Amino acid sequence: MKLSSRHLLGLYGMPAEDIELILETATSFKEILNRPIKKVPTLQGKTIVNLFFENSTRTRISFELAERRLSADVVNFSVAGSSVSKGETLKDTARNIEAMKIDMVVLRHSAAGTPNFLTQVVKSNVVNAGDGLHEHPTQALLDMYTLKEKFGRLENLRVCIVGDIAHSRVALSNIYGLITMGAAVSVCGPATLIPREIEKLGIKVFHRIDDVIPKVDALNVLRIQLERQAGGMFPTLREYHRFFGVTKDRLGRAEHPITIMHPGPINRDVELSADVADGPHSVILEQVLNGVAVRMAVLYLLAPM
Amino acid sequence: MIEPLSQVDSKVDILVKDGIVESIRPSINPKDEYRVVGLKDKIICSGFMDMHVHLREPGFEHKETIETGTLSAAFGGFTAVCCMPNTNPAIDDESIALFVQSQGKKANGGIVDVYPIGAVTKRREGKELAPIAELVQAGAVGLSDDGLPVADAEVMRRVFEYAGMFGVPVIQHCEETSLSKHGVMNEGLVSTSLGLPGIPSIAEEVMIARDMMLSEYTTGRYHVAHISTAGSVELVRTAKKRNNRVTCEVTPHHFTLDDEAVRSFNTNTKMNPPLRTHKDVEAIREGLRDGTIDVIATDHAPHSLDEKEVDFIQAPFGIIGLESAVGLALTELVHTGFLSLPQLIEKFSVNPRRIVGKEISIEEGAEANFTFIDPKAEWKVDVASFKSKSKNSPFDGRTLKGKPVGIMNHGQLLLY
Numbered sequence: 001m002k003l004s005s006r007h008l009l010g011l012y013g014m015p016a017e018d019i020e021l022i023l024e025t026a027t028s029f030k031e032i033l034n035r036p037i038k039k040v041p042t043l044q045g046k047t048i049v050n051l052f053f054e055n056s057t058r059t060r061i062s063f064e065l066a067e068r069r070l071s072a073d074v075v076n077f078s079v080a081g082s083s084v085s086k087g088e089t090l091k092d093t094a095r096n097i098e099a100m101k102i103d104m105v106v107l108r109h110s111a112a113g114t115p116n117f118l119t120q121v122v123k124s125n126v127v128n129a130g131d132g133l134h135e136h137p138t139q140a141l142l143d144m145y146t147l148k149e150k151f152g153r154l155e156n157l158r159v160c161i162v163g164d165i166a167h168s169r170v171a172l173s174n175i176y177g178l179i180t181m182g183a184a185v186s187v188c189g190p191a192t193l194i195p196r197e198i199e200k201l202g203i204k205v206f207h208r209i210d211d212v213i214p215k216v217d218a219l220n221v222l223r224i225q226l227e228r229q230a231g232g233m234f235p236t237l238r239e240y241h242r243f244f245g246v247t248k249d250r251l252g253r254a255e256h257p258i259t260i261m262h263p264g265p266i267n268r269d270v271e272l273s274a275d276v277a278d279g280p281h282s283v284i285l286e287q288v289l290n291g292v293a294v295r296m297a298v299l300y301l302l303a304p305m
Numbered sequence: 306m307i308e309p310l311s312q313v314d315s316k317v318d319i320l321v322k323d324g325i326v327e328s329i330r331p332s333i334n335p336k337d338e339y340r341v342v343g344l345k346d347k348i349i350c351s352g353f354m355d356m357h358v359h360l361r362e363p364g365f366e367h368k369e370t371i372e373t374g375t376l377s378a379a380f381g382g383f384t385a386v387c388c389m390p391n392t393n394p395a396i397d398d399e400s401i402a403l404f405v406q407s408q409g410k411k412a413n414g415g416i417v418d419v420y421p422i423g424a425v426t427k428r429r430e431g432k433e434l435a436p437i438a439e440l441v442q443a444g445a446v447g448l449s450d451d452g453l454p455v456a457d458a459e460v461m462r463r464v465f466e467y468a469g470m471f472g473v474p475v476i477q478h479c480e481e482t483s484l485s486k487h488g489v490m491n492e493g494l495v496s497t498s499l500g501l502p503g504i505p506s507i508a509e510e511v512m513i514a515r516d517m518m519l520s521e522y523t524t525g526r527y528h529v530a531h532i533s534t535a536g537s538v539e540l541v542r543t544a545k546k547r548n549n550r551v552t553c554e555v556t557p558h559h560f561t562l563d564d565e566a567v568r569s570f571n572t573n574t575k576m577n578p579p580l581r582t583h584k585d586v587e588a589i590r591e592g593l594r595d596g597t598i599d600v601i602a603t604d605h606a607p608h609s610l611d612e613k614e615v616d617f618i619q620a621p622f623g624i625i626g627l628e629s630a631v632g633l634a635l636t637e638l639v640h641t642g643f644l645s646l647p648q649l650i651e652k653f654s655v656n657p658r659r660i661v662g663k664e665i666s667i668e669e670g671a672e673a674n675f676t677f678i679d680p681k682a683e684w685k686v687d688v689a690s691f692k693s694k695s696k697n698s699p700f701d702g703r704t705l706k707g708k709p710v711g712i713m714n715h716g717q718l719l720l721y
Contacts, residue, residue, distance in 0.1 A: 012498065089615060111618040112500040113570035121614075132618065134500030172500055195497040196505075 003301050007126040009115045010135035011176040019177060023145050025297035026290070033069070033293055043072035043303055049097055052078045052108045052129070053090070058264060058288070059129050059139070063106050066295035072303075075102070090114060091121045098122045103304055107131070125302045133169055139263055140173030142294040144181065146287050147218060150259055155182035160212045162188045162246060163222030163271055164233075166195045170263045174220060175201055188212045189244060192233045209244050213251060218259040221246050224271045237270050247273040257281045264288070306349040308667045309647040309655055319349065321673040324716030328669055342718065344677055344710075350650045351665050352384030352674035352714055355627060356447070356657040357476075357530060357554060357602035360386070360419070362408060363401070364393025369607040369694045371408040374627075375417040377605070377693035379719055381627035382676045382709025385418040386605075387661060389451040390429065397424035397435040399443035406444050416717045420446040420661060425464045425475060431455045434467055441471045446661035449476035451530060452577075454512060456482065461516060465525025474528040474552070474660055477516055479537070480578070484508035489618055491564040491579040499568065501617065504579050506534040513537050517544040517551060528660060529553035531604050533578035535588030542597045552660050554600035557626055557633040558699065560589050566699065572613045572620035573699040576606065594643045599656040603630045607695030628691045629700045635680055635707025646680065675713040677720070682708050 003018045011019070032040055048067050052060055060076070067074045077097065088096075094105065104125045107115050112132035119126050130136040148154055159178055165171045165187045178185045179202050186204040187194060188211075199205050206212045213219075224240060234240050251258055260272070260282045268274045277284060306329070307314045318333035319326060335341050360374040369377075371388075378386045388405060390396030396405060402421045409419025423440030427433045429450040437448060448468050454477060455461045461477075468475050485508040490496050492503025513529055517540065520527035529541060532553045544551045558576065563583045566574045574580060592598040606623025613620050631653070638644040644652070654676070658664050665674045686703045688696040711720035 089611075091614060109616070111616045113617040116570045117616045132500055133502075169500055172498070196492050196503065197494040198497050200494045201498065 006302060007115070007119055008137055008298055008302060009119070009126065009128050011137045011140055011173045011180070012135065014177070014180065016180050019141070019144070019181060022141055022294065022297050022301060023148060025301060026145050026293045029296040029300070030290065030293035033289065039069050039071060041071045042300055043067070043070040046103045046303055047073040047075065047101065048104045048106060048299065049075040049077055049102050050106045051094065051097070052076070054079070054108050054110045054130070056108050056130070059108065062288070062291045063129060063295055066292050066299055069292070070296055070299060072299070090117070094118055094122050098124055104299065104302065125304060127298060127302065130169055133167055135173045136169040137173050138291070138295050138298055139170050140177045141298070142287055142291040143174055143220060143261055143263070144177055145290045145294050146261060146283050147259070149286070149290070150283060151217065154178065157183045157218070158216040159183050159218045159220060160186040160188055160206070160216045161220045161222065162209065162212070162244065163224055164193045164228060165189050165198065165222070166193045167225070167228065168222050170222060175203055179203070186212060186216070190234050190240070193228065209246065210250060210253070213254050213258065216258060218261060219246060220261040221272050222263065223265065224267055241270050245269070245271060245273060246276055248275050248279070251276060259283055261287060306667060307647055307650055308351060309651050310666050311668070314647065321713070324673055326667065326669055326671050326673050329667070342720070346679070347710055348646065348678045348680060349667070350676045350678060351654045351667050352712060353382050353631070353653040353676040354385040354387070354657045354663065355383045355603050355605065355630065356387040356600060356661055358386045358388055358605040358627065359391065359607065359623070360388040360405070361607060362392065363404065367609055371405065371419060372412040373692060373694040374605070374607070375409060375412045375419060377625070377627040377691060378417045379413060379712055380692045380721060381629070382631045382678065382712060383417060383627065384674050384676060384712050384714040385420065385658070385663065387420045387422050387446060389422050389449060390424040391452045395424050395429050396421050396440070396445070397427055397429065399436065399439045402440055402443040402445050414717055416712065416714050416719060418714065420444065420663065422447045422449050422451070422476060424448070425450050425455060425468070426460065429453050431457055431460055434463060437467055438471065441473055445473070446663065447474045447476050447528065449478070449530065451476065451478045454478050454480045454482065458515060458519065462519050462523060465519055465523040465527070469524035469526070472526065472662070474526040476528045476530050477512070478530050479509045479512040479516065481508045481511045484511070489575060489579070490567050491581045493564065493582055495564040495567055499570070501567070504577070506536055506581065506585070509534055509578055510536040510540060513540045517548065520550060521548045526550040527552070531556050531559065531578055531602070532589070532598060533559050533581050533585065535585045538588045538592040538597055542592070545597065552599045552656070553597070554602040555589055555593065555598050556602060556604045557630045557637070558624060560586060560593065561633055561637050562699065570617045571699060572615065572617055573624055573697050575617060575620050575622055576604070576624050577622040590638065590643045593638060593652065599652065600660065601630065601634055601652040602657065603627055607693055608697050609695055613697045624697050624699060625691070625693050625695055626698070627693060629686055629698060629705070631678060632684065632686070632705035632708045633700065635678070636705045639680065640706055673713050673716070676709060677711040678707065679710045680707040682706070684708055
């Protein structure tokens, strides 16, 4: 079984069979992660470079762990202290690294579309680890894996993404992937943080969290960044918490338990109250473990053999 | 020959001597000393003018020079261009205006007339009036801070008042930058899908609305550069009913492409104003048909390969247009029935020349200033063959129907 593309740039347009294949493959890798010896020789002799042009702790560690568990050789490249600060272009940086015989590139960049650009200038297979406000496909895949694990299905599952939708690659990738898999997707947040015409992607838009909670199976709560307040997108964090924060009280008004996800890092008591983040229906730490399994699956399926 | 001014559309022979039209007859018997140029099935039009180009000289000669830019114009079917003042130094001073014209006369034997557009404010900063009278006296045919809209309403009012004394058009790149900010493409479904910051249509429209009120309040002539939205077309349509000093232009890319083209992240689909939606393209075509839009101008904006071969957000705005404009207009507007050939000639020659005061006509005794077109020839755009120093076009590889085949100006004949 193979994926229909040799790159993972995003979930937009990715066929359902590809998503299913990744999630199934991740199941076998998760089983390995629960063994006493968590390493397989699958990518022995392959070299993967993690090109991170933007600060990231958890995504980079998750990828690196996935690569090492597959026995790949790993090179980490991050902006600080690199030739980028000397004015080298992305094209030159990538080509120079590739000249050292790299098999795959994992790219994180602050500008949307950089992975697409990279595929035009290098020959390696490219995995998008987050590009600007565009896509973060492995995050959405691990979110979908977590939901599937919990509910046994994605079809007709009611999922609402809450928060700063306008500045979220996680939201976009989740929307694309979940819709392809037949889920019923909605978003909820202040009107200033919902991008124009997003309803045309086939989702519902809400501006009141209390209207959403009774109608969903899961909430994927996004991090609210303090700089959006300075940017005039909402007045204060307190007001945000009072009107959009996911709290125990609010969830208690629903007749059924609601699964809580968060891509991290959490601002406790801003978008999510502490008792909900640590509560019985939170799958936030499961997401972290599943992230390694899903990334192993992606790297394994895309690695040139 | 088609001449919309005198409503002539007939098969003729034209005798040109020393660059002057000596006679126009249904048939002229050639004498031995005549050079006969066969233009069977081709159309002779009054020379086309592109009133919105960036020739990049002085200051950005790695992108384009007046020599390469006018050669590109000549091979695109234009006998005249108006060049925008966002050079370095800017054309905000008579010496630069004179320099640009002098370079134009030297370039390619001066076959393409180069008319400078002067800045409206010093250093294009939108604060103090540029020496408008001196610029006009030195040959500037219009005024604009193109690329940098005049944000301050009071300054714009004074510009209209002052420029109104000389009858030159004030050409505004309409963009309320507090609304467009970091935008790189049209705001809408596609920008949302791609996670790219958007430039909303209202950024253009609020400034047109403001400027048309200021123009009406004063005596200033107002020309809207590269109109791009359905709302803008409607605003200009309304303005023209009240104020005959308002005109506008559109680029070939804005009547051909919509923002779906950006999905490829091709940096040659990044320009300002951005490609809008299909609905906007339709409104623009209708605006061309009903005469709301007076002019087709390219906004020819050369950038080097290195500058464009970066990610979409980092890439500079702009594409070249001189060598594909006439082909695109014939393909997208004439062969689709939006414009007749005489109307096309109005948009490429009569109207821009009237707006900047450089009228010409095809008549006995007048200077021979012609564009020759073959409206039926099929051809494929190949940027590698373009004369422009830069190759940043989204139309590479596109098949078009109809093209320019040559020009004549100042006694020089160029057939490609």
